[in-house]
Amino acid sequence: MTEIREADFVDSIAEALQFISCYHPPDFIRGLAAAYDREESSSAKQAIGQILVNSRMCAxxxxxxxxxxxxxxxxxxxxxxxxMVSERSMQDLVDEAVRRAWRASDNPLRASVVHDPLFGRVNTGDNTPAMVSVELVAGSDVAVDVSAKGGGSENKTKFAVLEPSESxxxxxxxxxxxxxxxxxPPGVLGIGVGGSVDKAMAMAKESLNEPLDMLxxxxxxxxxxxxxxxxxxxxxxxxxxxxAQGLGxxxxxLDVKLRSFPTHAASLPVALIPNCAATRHIHFELDGSGPAQFDVPNLSDWPDIVIEQSRIGTRRVDLDQLDDAEVQSWRPGETLLLSGTLFTGRDAAHKRMVETLRAGSALPVDLRGRAIYYVGPVSPVEGEIIGPAGPTTATRMDRFVEEILAGTGLKVMIGKAERGPAAIESIARHRAAYLIAVGGAAYLVSKAVRAAEVVAYADLGMEAIYRLQVEDMPVMVAVDSTGTSVHDTGPALWRRT
Structure with missing residues (x-):
């Protein structure tokens, strides 16, 4: 009987989690590079280019x-x-690996897991517990697939029980x-069909670990x-x-994965789970001879792509001199390079700010005529001003937009993805604007930050309000001051059905 040492198991998972935080799978890079080469939309091509440049920088x-x-x-x-030579549960072993990976001093990862999903929602501080699935199979080895799933794509999971005759x-x-x-997007779709509700979901999630072979x-x-x-x-x-990024x-x-399993004659369960442009996973096997080893990808796997920050048509914007005329001159799809003061704030900070406004109290920061960036950055390491700092999904802030714009005089919001109808109406009513940074280019964006300090709500951790000083931070106008959205006009232009 093969004996797997506890230390080898924990070490392998911890190193795998650190490894995938920095390295895209080579097959994903090849698929993304091929998409870049054939992309005809200039906005989408620019977004894919930023994702590829960011990926190489992280490597x-x-x-x-x-x-x-x-x-x-x-x-x-x-x-x-x-x-398994251990008296501990599999959950305990995996959680130890996660804790070690997230607290690594040379590459700390952002803790995003909250302990109580119903009430307090207090961050666990080390990203535990992990989502663990164990299957007993034939053989004498242990095979492990490790992935890190972001909230933006996880939140788009869908499930339905179709009629057996449906497509x-x-x-x-x-x-x-x-x-x-x-x-x-661009990313991968994982689909699970059949089995039961939980089986379909598990198949969809696990299929995302398969190699890309669509080309x-x-x-x-x-x-x-x-x-x-x-x-x-x-x-x-x-x-x-x-x-890419919903820009059209x-x-x-890049690929569609599909797994199926026998099911009840009256049912057709279908689960859909998308994986984002930060697709991260790795497979390894343990045979008792020691911990897994991971080979660093060859830099030749990445295409030579240079993002020209000074390209013709790009407008530089001074965030410390924002006025109505400047904001109202922006048009959907236009690329801007932002410099100056930029505040951060996402879900928890917005909730707290709105509660403060409703109580008739003053906010801890003055947002009049300012811009706010929906981001929860990674902690910096030595030599960094801030860790990777890409945008979070803006629609989660939609419920706060009207009260924030009306109560603070905020002029600009920056996030990723589209805004809902009510938020767009508020943006147009207040003659504000919504800009997007590229999701999946967090390290690239962080290099535009010249200074960072927490100025409010420090107890919220990564969701605290920071004051950033940025220089030439690349963004695109998504919703202009009239309420026209590039997420409506772009896809409509490129739709082929």
Whole structure:
């Protein structure tokens, strides 16, 4: 019987989590580079280019690809001929690995897990507990898939029980069309069909760990009914014109994964889980000979792409001199380079600010004529001003927009993905604007930050309000002061169905 030492198991998972925080899988980079080469939309091509540049920077600097370093998902296949030499539970062992990975001094990761989902929602501080799945299988080895799943894509998970005669492809395409851009496309769709409710979800999640092979599938053609469905969904979703970051373009998904399992004759359970542009996962096996080893990807895997910050047509904006004329001159799809003072604030900070306004009290920061960035950054390491600091999904702040704009005089909001109708109405009413930074380019964005300090709500941790000084931070106008949204006009232009 193969004996797996506790230390080898924990060390391997901890190192895997650190590894995937910094390195995209090589097959994902190849798929993204191919999408960059064939992209026809200039806005989407620019976004994909930023994601690729950010990915290479993270590989070189060994820093997180995204500020949302995700929830740890660990799928374990324990061979019946293997024995874990430990008296602790599998959950305890994995949690120790997660705790070690998230608290690593040379590359600290952002703790995003809250302990009580119903009431206090207090951050656990070390990203535990992990989401652990254990399956007993034939063999004498232990196979492990480790992934880190960000909240933006996880929040777009969908499930339905269709009638057995319904089309899975039709449901997936209709559903993806309603997801918006909060899952940070281009990415991968994981689909689980059959089994029970929980089985379908597990299959969808686990399928996201499979290697990307859509380019090969398109080249050789489908060889099974399952591959036919995968290819159909791939083509139809990309024909929606959603594009990178929802800006409109020819590539929304890089691959579609599909797993199925026998189910009840009256049921057709279907789970859909998207993976974002910060797709992070790795597979390893333990045979009792020691911990897993991970090979650093070759830098030649990344294409040579240079993001020109001084390209013609890019406008530089002084955030310390914002006025109505400046904001109202911006147009959807226009690229801006921001310099000056920028405040941060996301869900918890917005909730607290609105409660303060309702109580008739003054806020701890003056937002009149200012810009706020929806971000929860990673803690910096030595030599950094701030850790990776990419945008979070803006729609979660929609419920606060009217009261914040009316009560503070805020002029500009920066996040990722689209805004809802009510938020857009408020933006137009107050002649404000909403800008987007590229989700999946967190390390690249952080390099535009010249100074950072917490100025309010320090107890909220990564959700505290920071005052940043930025220089040439790249953003795009998503909603202008009239309420016109690039997330409406862009996809409509590129839709092919």
């Amino acid at each position: 070189l600097g060994r820093r997180p690809i995204c500020q949302d370093t995700g929830m740890a998902n660990v799928f374990i296949k324990l061979g019946m001929g293997a024995r 899975i492809a039709d449901w997936v395409v209709r559903t993806v069309e309603t997801l918006g851009a909060g899952w940070c 090969e599938l398109k080249r050789r053609g489908p060889s099974s009914k399952t591959e036919e469905v995968r290819l159909e969904i791939f083509e139809r979703v990309n024909a929606l014109g959603i594009g 373009g020819i590539t929304t998904v």
